[in-house]
Amino acid sequence: MSTLKRKRGGKGPGGKKAKKVKVTENGGPPSKPEQGQTHEISVPAPVSLGKWTNKERVLIFSSRGINFRTRHLMQDLRTMMPHAKADTKMDRKDKLFVINEVCEIKNCNKCLFFEAKKKQDLYMWIANSPHGPSAKFLVQNIHTLAELKMTGNCLKGSRPLLSFDPKFDKEPHYALLKELFTQTFSTPHYHPKSQPFVDHVYTFTIADNRIWFRNYQIIEEDASLVEIGPRFVLNLIKVFQGSFGGATLYENPQFTSPNMHRRQIRLATAARLREKQMVRELQKIKRTEAKEEVGKDITADVFVTPADEKPVQIETEPPERKVVKKNKHKAFKRQRMQRGR
Amino acid sequence: MEDLEEGDQLGMESEEEDSELSDGALQEAFAKGLLKPGMNLLTPAPKKLVNNLDGLKQCLADFRKDLPWVERLDLTNMPVDDIVAKAEGKLPSPTSREVNAEDDFQREMFFYRQGQATVLEALPLLKQLGIATKRPEDYFAEMAKSDQQMQKIRKKLISKQTMMEKSEKAKKLREQRKFGKKVQVEVIQKRQKEKKAMMSAVKRYQKGMTDKLDFLDGDQKKPKGSTEASKKAVTKKGPNAKRKYKDQKFGFGGKKSGKKWNTKESFNDVSGFRAKVAHGKGGKGGKQGKGGKQNKRPGKSVRRKMKGRS
Numbered sequence: 088m089s090t091l092k093r094k095r096g097g098k099g100p101g102g103k104k105a106k107k108v109k110v111t112e113n114g115g116p117p118s119k120p121e122q123g124q125t126h127e128i129s130v131p132a133p134v135s136l137g138k139w140t141n142k143e144r145v146l147i148f149s150s151r152g153i154n155f156r157t158r159h160l161m162q163d164l165r166t167m168m169p170h171a172k173a174d175t176k177m178d179r180k181d182k183l184f185v186i187n188e189v190c191e192i193k194n195c196n197k198c199l200f201f202e203a204k205k206k207q208d209l210y211m212w213i214a215n216s217p218h219g220p221s222a223k224f225l226v227q228n229i230h231t232l233a234e235l236k237m238t239g240n241c242l243k244g245s246r247p248l249l250s251f252d253p254k255f256d257k258e259p260h261y262a263l264l265k266e267l268f269t270q271t272f273s274t275p276h277y278h279p280k281s282q283p284f285v286d287h288v289y290t291f292t293i294a295d296n297r298i299w300f301r302n303y304q305i306i307e308e309d310a311s312l313v314e315i316g317p318r319f320v321l322n323l324i325k326v327f328q329g330s331f332g333g334a335t336l337y338e339n340p341q342f343t344s345p346n347m348h349r350r351q352i353r354l355a356t357a358a359r360l361r362e363k364q365m366v367r368e369l370q371k372i373k374r375t376e377a378k379e380e381v382g383k384d385i386t387a388d389v390f391v392t393p394a395d396e397k398p399v400q401i402e403t404e405p406p407e408r409k410v411v412k413k414n415k416h417k418a419f420k421r422q423r424m425q426r427g428r
Numbered sequence: 429m430e431d432l433e434e435g436d437q438l439g440m441e442s443e444e445e446d447s448e449l450s451d452g453a454l455q456e457a458f459a460k461g462l463l464k465p466g467m468n469l470l471t472p473a474p475k476k477l478v479n480n481l482d483g484l485k486q487c488l489a490d491f492r493k494d495l496p497w498v499e500r501l502d503l504t505n506m507p508v509d510d511i512v513a514k515a516e517g518k519l520p521s522p523t524s525r526e527v528n529a530e531d532d533f534q535r536e537m538f539f540y541r542q543g544q545a546t547v548l549e550a551l552p553l554l555k556q557l558g559i560a561t562k563r564p565e566d567y568f569a570e571m572a573k574s575d576q577q578m579q580k581i582r583k584k585l586i587s588k589q590t591m592m593e594k595s596e597k598a599k600k601l602r603e604q605r606k607f608g609k610k611v612q613v614e615v616i617q618k619r620q621k622e623k624k625a626m627m628s629a630v631k632r633y634q635k636g637m638t639d640k641l642d643f644l645d646g647d648q649k650k651p652k653g654s655t656e657a658s659k660k661a662v663t664k665k666g667p668n669a670k671r672k673y674k675d676q677k678f679g680f681g682g683k684k685s686g687k688k689w690n691t692k693e694s695f696n697d698v699s700g701f702r703a704k705v706a707h708g709k710g711g712k713g714g715k716q717g718k719g720g721k722q723n724k725r726p727g728k729s730v731r732r733k734m735k736g737r738s
Binding site for chain 1: 477478479480481483484485487488490491492493495498499500501502503504505506508526527528529530535536538539540542543544545546547548550551554559560561562563569570571572573577578580581584585
């Protein structure tokens, strides 16, 4: 499909999408654009009139060892961005600057490279290919287009609105990232594969020192939105001056590599276990150690009172029983109660 | 001052730039004053993080492409004001805009509102530039998610809704049953109470404590309403007086209530004494003078005629 030659000026690609009906953007009666020049009603231009000037192409690909979620995320990004190109997986033994050459071959000037390590951690490189800056992120919380909770939908290849948090303007590294994102994610005007309507918006927000990405569909003119997906969270690691290399311009102080993170968790649990064990051992020792015998009770003298000591009497026979005499003059209990005793 | 007492004092840490542990070097360092007496621990130097502000700014300046807004379509804005929080009075101050990343709902609402603010700002701009945002109904084009996917989503939503409705219904039914049981119990209790009241009223009437037969009419009053007011008055007093007298005289039957005993009180009670009746004054003549036929019994022939006639 990309080999179809496009005519410069005049008709746009006609039979590309079979379902597509040529409709004016005003929603008026479909009129043929060839007759546009003679019509008195102003017919807005179809998608591409050869005015595509902003030649921005993004290469999206990955290294080996990615899992299904990453693969779907890449596919989703390619779906959403009509100015994106795909490439085969890169071998791990190749160094990163090889990517620059791949980009040159494909005639792309931006690159989104996904790198999977240990089949667990996903890193994303976003770079401006020949000379420009690049940044490495750790990607977390990936949700793809195919999730059933993302109920929105948009035209394939429609141009997005980009929404940035004001925090992006406050720090220079964020400002640089904002520029990178803008140039990478915004679809060029009059791109041949793009659709003329703007019906979705990407939001980039900074929270908890991470960049949160969301994609919403614009349903109504009063800005009611529904999420389309995909969504992910980017944790900045470093910003480099060159593409996939070069001097480090910025390092994120709050970033801990996932390895370190896992290690810390493991150490914490190990420390807890060790402490428990130590406590148990101490208790055992306490229980089994020889207890010292206390000969004299030092508190015995507390109750010594100055009094005559009685001679110790030992009774050899049991004492006599006391004789209980009945008191005949005592009234019956009931009578006593009646009397109100 | 020159003797190092290691192990006596704790916690005196000092950073060592060069980790030379040879004795000679240590002695030199101490002499210079870099080491202090006490236990010295080696701590790793704090990592120096790169934050090349100038480099970043320079890079940004080089990298930036001055494209017209229509190419970029980017906006930077604060989220729309949260109406719900305002209504509840929990609106955070505009300065403390830190969104709590842990609170999922708040966070997502924050992103949503940010998107909303952008859309509200951008739509007029797009209109000015002539870029449409609303897709006309007959514009069919490939969508990012296939129709199959959308069907699945729709099915899931519907199933969720039905499940919720079912659970709501079940809950309501349970409540109703509980309520119904309560109502039933109440009705039964009410009936028992009424029966008890009725029986006690009847008993009281039997024993002559009250002479009103209101309790009989008590049930019938409410359904009948206020249409037969006059009839009620008549029915109240008419048979009641005669009935009352006869009941009083002869009683209900059954066990005597013990109201006709000749006790001291009843002997001393002279309320039933009518002087006129007892002494016969103006009884025979006076009555017949006013209304002739009150007590006079007609003759045999007249009675026979009446009998035949009726």
